[in-house]
Amino acid sequence: xxxxxxxxxxxxxxxxxxxxxRNKHWRELTVFLxxxxxxxxxxxxxxxxxxxxxxxxxxxxxxxxxxxxxxx
Amino acid sequence: xxxEKGIISSSQLMFLVAGYVLGSVLVAAFTNTVTKQYTWLVxxxxxxxxxxxxxxxxxxxxxxxxxxxxxxxxxxxxxxxxKLVSALYIWFFCSIAGFMLxxxxxxIKDYMMPETPLFAICILFTCICAWTVRNGIEVLARxxxxxxxIIIFVILITFFLLLKDMELxxxxxxxxxxxxxxxxxxxxxxxxxxxxxVVFLMLFPYVNKGVETKKSVxxxxxxxxxxxxxxxxxxxxxxxxxxxxxxxPSIESVRLIDLAEIITRLEMLVITLLLIAMxxxxxxxxxxxxxxxxxxxxxxxxxxxxxxxxxxxxxxxxMTFDSLAQSNDFATRTGPFFTLVFEFSPVITxxxxxxxxxxx
Numbered sequence: 001x002x003x004x005x006x007x008x009x010x011x012x013x014x015x016x017x018x019x020x021x022r023n024k025h026w027r028e029l030t031v032f033l034x035x036x037x038x039x040x041x042x043x044x045x046x047x048x049x050x051x052x053x054x055x056x057x058x059x060x061x062x063x064x065x066x067x068x069x070x071x072x
Numbered sequence: 073x074x075x076e077k078g079i080i081s082s083s084q085l086m087f088l089v090a091g092y093v094l095g096s097v098l099v100a101a102f103t104n105t106v107t108k109q110y111t112w113l114v115x116x117x118x119x120x121x122x123x124x125x126x127x128x129x130x131x132x133x134x135x136x137x138x139x140x141x142x143x144x145x146x147x148x149x150x151x152x153x154x155k156l157v158s159a160l161y162i163w164f165f166c167s168i169a170g171f172m173l174x175x176x177x178x179x180i181k182d183y184m185m186p187e188t189p190l191f192a193i194c195i196l197f198t199c200i201c202a203w204t205v206r207n208g209i210e211v212l213a214r215x216x217x218x219x220x221x222i223i224i225f226v227i228l229i230t231f232f233l234l235l236k237d238m239e240l241x242x243x244x245x246x247x248x249x250x251x252x253x254x255x256x257x258x259x260x261x262x263x264x265x266x267x268x269x270v271v272f273l274m275l276f277p278y279v280n281k282g283v284e285t286k287k288s289v290x291x292x293x294x295x296x297x298x299x300x301x302x303x304x305x306x307x308x309x310x311x312x313x314x315x316x317x318x319x320x321p322s323i324e325s326v327r328l329i330d331l332a333e334i335i336t337r338l339e340m341l342v343i344t345l346l347l348i349a350m351x352x353x354x355x356x357x358x359x360x361x362x363x364x365x366x367x368x369x370x371x372x373x374x375x376x377x378x379x380x381x382x383x384x385x386x387x388x389x390x391m392t393f394d395s396l397a398q399s400n401d402f403a404t405r406t407g408p409f410f411t412l413v414f415e416f417s418p419v420i421t422x423x424x425x426x427x428x429x430x431x432x
Contacts, residue, residue, distance in 0.1 A: 039383035
């Protein structure tokens with residue numbers, strides 16, 4: 001699984017990055033790399049089986065327990 | 073500068089809005105657990121409440137012609153606060169796309185392919201959406217015209233095929249609904265299918281005639297709302313109160329179609345409808361996210377961001393909900409407040425713009 005994931009992400013990188021480097025779009029390349037690395041880390045952690053904190057649980061906690069405005 | 077070269081016509085915008093609202097046609101059944109057989113009532117009241125908000129969105133784009141949400145925020149809130157507001161909006165678009173993808177893959181897994189792993193369905197679906205988003209808004213707008221026709225055709229044909237199974241006594245007693253449930257139902261209906269059109273603030277600059285935007289948005293909302301109304305009336309008339317305990321009443325009611333034992337098992341039609349409608353909804357949200365990030369970081373093109381964001385959306389959809397019951401719980405209890413914050417804040421933006429006398 002990790003192998004397949006890495007191949008997919010390398011393919012995405014090779015698909016997008018060369019055109020950006022050729023046209024000297026450095027700002028675009030930086031933003032692309034940031035999101036690329038974020039996506040790769042998330043996917044890798046999920047494949048390995050690490051429990052990532054669920055953002056929805058955070059929103060639910062904020063609305064239900066801190067603001068106390070949810071419907072019962 | 074323009075990120076997107078394509079331009080859509082106002083009639084295409086109408087179909088895009090209608091298809092976008094119809095994306096929630098099965099999700100709207102979540103309200104059944106709260107309002108029982110009166111869901112048709114809250115569909116109408118939710119539609120009525122959401123039209124003024126839609127008018128506010130249109131008024132905002134008229135005040136700042138040719139500007140999208142991130143640029144409007146930048147003008148109204150200044151350079152620093154606007155970054156935070158826009159980033160929150162982008163996170164909202166991204167997470168809604170994730171929820172919708174989670175709902176779609178859970179439904180397909182539960183009703184069609186129980187052995188298939190969830191991520192396979194998610195990744196395949198996101199690939200198609202990514203392809204569409206990379207090709208630009210014109211492609212999406214043109215496909216939505218055909219897709220909305222198919223959706224409305226399916227809803228009408230299932231309605232007429234189920235006419236003999238309908239019992240109007242299922243709607244009785246009339247108006248026996250407590251005020252609290254009515255408000256909750258209206259709130260869910262308003263925030264879940266209708267007012268999520270806030271993402272269209274990213275798309276309005278690419279409509280060719282800005283003048284007709286208002287008409288096409290309202291007409292699109294009415295087409296979408298009318299189809300959701302027909303769908304809920306059909307479900308309640310066929311299933312009665314039993315529809316409140318079902319996760320997807322549309323599939324269960326269409327399953328009952330039996331025409332001389334030849335035309336049966338039409339629930340595949342509903343799954344097709346779900347796939348098509350969700351395609352429009354997820355693509356628009358996805359497009360809004362990608363365009364928003366490109367605008368926020370002052371990029372020259374958004375195309376290179378499409379694949380990484382798609383991967384993030386798949387990851388989000390995989391980790392948010394484990395089952396349909398869990399997403400039902402979120403959508404009926406805390407979700408409405410979460411989305412209302414984002415759907416109501418354009419009103420505040422408009423007020424601040426009025427007070428500061430923008431644009432100068």
